[in-house]
Amino acid sequence: MKTTQILIAGFGGQGILFSGKFLAYKGLTEELQVSWLPSYGPEMRGGTANCNVILSDTPVGSPIITTPDVLIAMNLPSLQKYVDSVSAGGQIYVDSSLIDAKVERDDVEVFYIPATQLAKDEGIGTLANMVIVGHLLEKHPELSFDGVEAVIEKLVPPKKAALKELNMKALMLGKTYGN
Amino acid sequence: MAERILMKGNEAIAEAAIRAGCRHYFGYPITPQTEIAAYMAKRMPKIGGVFLQAESEIASINMVYGAAAAGMRVMTSSSSPGISLKQEGLSYIAGSDVPALVVNVQRGGPGLGGIQPSQSDYFQATKGGGHGDYRTIVLAPASVQEMASLTIKGFDLADKYLMTAMILADGTIGQMMEPITFEDAEIKTYDKPWALTGTEGKRKHNIVNSLYLKPDELEKKNFERFEKYAEIEKCEAMWEDYMMEDAEICVVAFGIASRVAKNAVAAARSEGIKVGLIRPITLWPFPNKAFEAAENVKAFISVELSMGQMIEDVRLATGCRKPVTLCNRTGGMIPSPDEILEAIRNAGKGV
Incomplete structure (x- = not known):
């Protein structure tokens, strides 16, 4: 049984829920069982957002993640809050243009991506979330970059067609970062 | 096989209701179920249905009562504090033997409580809630797929037994997305000769009412209703x-x-x-x-x-x-x- 539990956390407006939705749809196109659970509580009003995504080849039990295999941290409070919950052998993706701190654990793999800066430099400042997702798809052994166009196609409404290309650009930035 | 799509639990309820033939939705927004109303607001006008945001929960349940009396497949949805407000109407609907679907996407209570998921309306849902001797069929989905299938089932049971069926969900199942398929579910329809559709001068007029001033008549009515409940207890447990x-x-x-x-x-x-x-x-x-x-x-x-x-x-x-x-x-x-x-x-x- 292969199950990947992904926790994405950051500020409201960083596209936390959208990147989770993207990963859930990605899993769906690969015939996996998936669940997507957003935070909808008072923290949304206070500015932080998080999202639980589970991808599995067997039916998903609880959609609530307590020990993520993958943490995407888009701001410092999120990293501090969830860093210890990541399972041993898991992965942490850090937007290092927004977070100065380093992860002080040696039992997890950590990727520092200056995603917000990379996106800004390309004029797509609001798509740092997708830069990190691009990197995740490249680096996570169970996930893959193949077929992302179809998922973008599905998620971006026709009225905002211009965003398709920009999302692809962001994913590619993340995929190639560090190579 | 039908395509797997990702949907929020709340949206699955709304889509399933439309597929089950519901063309009348009356509600009032409250977290964490507002997606149901939003979905209905978008879809109902396009398919010749009615979406109406009432001035309150009490108004919306009485609109449900009215549409149900007219023989329509009708629903309302809310979350815990809003469902408390609907209890008077639910008792009248029970006392009038008309079918309705009511959705409660529960949040923490009592009082205004919170907006996070809860199951603390169990007593209210299963033991009555409103006044008088009556029962409500209560269905408890555990997945987005079941949000849809039990909505269709709920409409069917409500029409079959002429009473309220309630979907008792919670904030998590309402807000989460999971893959769902809408197989071509068989939608049964029921004759409703009792409905208030207008006599056109061709028949004796129907009456839908919950007032019985003669106690022997009210007792008879209650006995009959409980024979029906006994049948449901025997046949419908899942x-x-x-x-x-x-x-x-x-x-x-x-x-x-x-x-x-x-x-x-x-x-x-x-x-x-x-x-x-x-x-x-x-x-x-x-x-x-x-x-x-x-x-x-x-x-x-x-x-x-x-x-x-x-x-x-x-x-x-x-x-x-x-x-x-x-x-x-x-x-x-x-x-x-x-x-x-x-x-x-x-x-x-x-x-």
Whole structure:
């Protein structure tokens, strides 16, 4: 049984829920069982957002993640809050243009991506979330970059067609970062 | 096979309702179920249906009463405090024997409470809520797919038995997205010769009413209604058994609690503990037969997002012959699989 539990956390407006939705749809196109659970509580009003995504080849039990295999941290409070919950052998993706701190654990793999800066430099400042997702798809052994166009196609409404290309650009930035 | 699409639980309810032939939705927004109203607002005008945001929950349930009396498939949805406001209308609907679907996507209470998931309206849903001798069919989905299938089932049961069917969900199942397929579900329709459709001068007029001033007539009506309820208790109970074949410990949980409990049961099994799960799908009628079949179980654990409400029905179903313990969180909190696992281990020590 292969199950990947992904926790994405950051500020409201960083596209936390959208990147989770993207990963859930990605899993769906690969015939996996998936669940997507957003935070909808008072923290949304206070500015932080998080999202639980589970991808599995067997039916998903609880959609609530307590020990993520993958943490995407888009701001410092999120990293501090969830860093210890990541399972041993898991992965942490850090937007290092927004977070100065380093992860002080040696039992997890950590990727520092200056995603917000990379996106800004390309004029797509609001798509740092997708830069990190691009990197995740490249680096996570169970996930893959193949077929992302179809998922973008599905998620971006026709009225905002211009965003398709920009999302692809962001994913590619993340995929190639560090190579 | 039909395409798998991702949908929020709340949206699945709305889409399934439309597919079941519902063309009348009356509601009032409240977190965490507002997506149902939003979906209806978008879709109903396009398919010749009615979406109406009423001035209050009380108004919306009475609009449901009216549309139901006219023979329409009709629904409303709300969350806990809003459902409390609808209780008077629900009692009138019960007293008038008209069909309606009511959705409660529960949040923490009492009072305005919070907006996080809860199951603490169990008593209200299954034991009445409004005044008088009456019952409500209560369906408890545990997945987005079931949000859809039980909505269709709910409309069917409501029409079949001429009463309210309630979907008792919670904030998590309402807000989460999962893959769902809309197979071409068979939608049954029912003749409604009692409905207020206008006589066109061709028949005697129908009356839909819950007022019976002569006590002998009201008693007769109540007796008849309870014969119908007895039939429902006999025929309509639904539940899921999970790893129950050789179980000595049985976890009982519905809705989101059952999802977390399944993780805990699987973990306990890997420790060699003989544990299973009974998941009631109908909360009324409560699936007593599931417990008759579980005669080898030595201890039960009721896992709930409340201070312990379903546990009373578990005790009744087991004839109070077996120990039943409670594993619970409340106020919008959800137990972790580890907390349930610990409860299973503790129950195991006594077996």
